[in-house]
Amino acid sequence: MREEKNQLYYFLISYGIVIALYSFVSLPQVSTFFYPRPEILPPITWFFKKVYQVSTSGLLFRSIGISLLRMVSGYVMGAVIGVSVGLLMGWSRKVDYTLNPLVQFIRPIPALALIPLFILWFGIGEITKILLIAEGVAFVTLISTYEGIKNVPTVYIEAARCLGANERLLLQKIMIPASFPYIISGFRVALATAWAIIVAAEIVASDKGLGYLILAGSHHVDASLIYVGIIGIGVLAYAFDKFIRWIDVTLTGWMEVEREEAQQ
């Protein structure tokens, strides 16, 4: 309990420092010394006011909504494909040998480099953005799942086998749970990948979403839109990471990361 209070305290300090620094730098006397154009660093009060305006006008929430929808659909699609194929490749030598050369070739290509190709194939609609995210997420989660399966300690597999486990039970009760730590860490990496892709895709080919908000701010020389867009992405990414962490604790709480003192 006391720990949590302390955490809140430090949280306030860290944000307080940022706000104080910004307030200082954005003072007209200070900012004009560096920049001739004060609108790039508006005073913090003006900034809060604009954020409030953008939020209440519904623009922010519409942008968040549309980005979120793209993000979640692409991420779920990619994760389902990635984990399934990763499991198959980890489980079956034949599948591994067949798919590995392809995976090794496509995986290092950044999803961002595929944006033009995907636009060519699927147009500039929603499908393109969702598929781009799915592509990025699928490869990250595929590799982590595959590694997870390959790294299950032999002693667990042999113990399960001699206790009479068939293939199904072995996969379901041993291989998959033993791989959770790898799979979850893949989920977290994939989250960062997905955000990079969605923002880039929205900047390149969209008229909605947080990425577009940032682009529009730049076009209209309206710094507040850019800030709102960036903060929106930050808040969402943070919330997603918290969510994955929660899944992590639920699924891999059995790990001995911080081992409690064994009761003697």
Add this chain to the structure above:
Amino acid sequence: MTPKIIIQKLYMTFKGITEVKALENINMNISPNEFVSVIGPSGCGKTTLLRIVAGFIKPTKGEVICDGEMVKGPGPKRVVVFQQDAVFPWMTVQQNIEFGLLAEGEHSKERKEIAAHFINLVGLRGFERNLPKTLSGGMRKRVDLARAYAADPEVLLMDEPFGFLDAQTKSKMQEELLNIWTQEEKRTVFFITHDLAEAVYLSDRVMVLTARPGRIKRMIDIPLSRPRENEIKFTKEFSNIEREIWETMREREG
């Protein structure tokens, strides 16, 4: 009495950059309900022998017959207790002990009953819902032992199961293993160790292997009466047997 396990003309050679002869011409019979230990210096192929009997690896030549059937792969007739911690860390104590029963397709009610019996037997009552990470090394070995027993194997294959425990816990576990072994319907036990006192204390017979390649040097019957208390280790009779085996192990080949 027909033997439980027959090991016939077994050879094992590991092929690699240099060939390693691990086992050479191993022949032995193990009777039902017999407790046999294999002892020998490290690298003598003890573990290899156990892994062949378990069905994890195939011998280069020869065969292992269990209950009249050739061993072709691992199965619940021959359950292994490993030296490493093989308790599944993502399962509770209860789920671990039920695993063999689950694999056999037992119903949840029977699984619970059988597991409860063995949880009691190894003294883990009250820890059913604990995760292994909250247990000490000795307690985890008990889970492992209970899990092996709950699977109702014909043969228990134990590969230095107490090798990583401290001396005190080790001696306690040896005593408990004997208790469980006598209390339950007796199983055939094939026990690997490099600890002389452990082999003498537990076994009906001790097989001494030579170092690389592992060959049977001698089979020694342990005439100590059962049940055996831990104190038996301090008797003259016990140390005489120990010395005899010790001398056998030291003897030069040929």
